[in-house]
Amino acid sequence: MGRLLIYLGILFIVAGLVTIALGRMGVPLGHLPGDITYRGKNVSVFAPIGTSILLSVLLSLLLYVIARLLR
Secondary structure (H helix, E strand, O other): OHHHHHHHHHHHHHHHHHHHHHHHOOOOOOOOOOEEEEEOOOOEEEEEHHHHHHHHHHHHHHHHHHHHHHO
């Protein structure tokens, strides 16, 4: 259980660093077409649908390539 938590922590750190690096390179994660933002008087709602679809496609392709290489 301890190793799993360490690996998950490392994964989160790497994901955070990649997100920061992409933001500095000008990739507008969170501001893509399809991302819904609503700001009312007392409420703010953000639904990153476009970003979620893009990340899903990229991760699916990455995992597909890794699975093909490990066969």
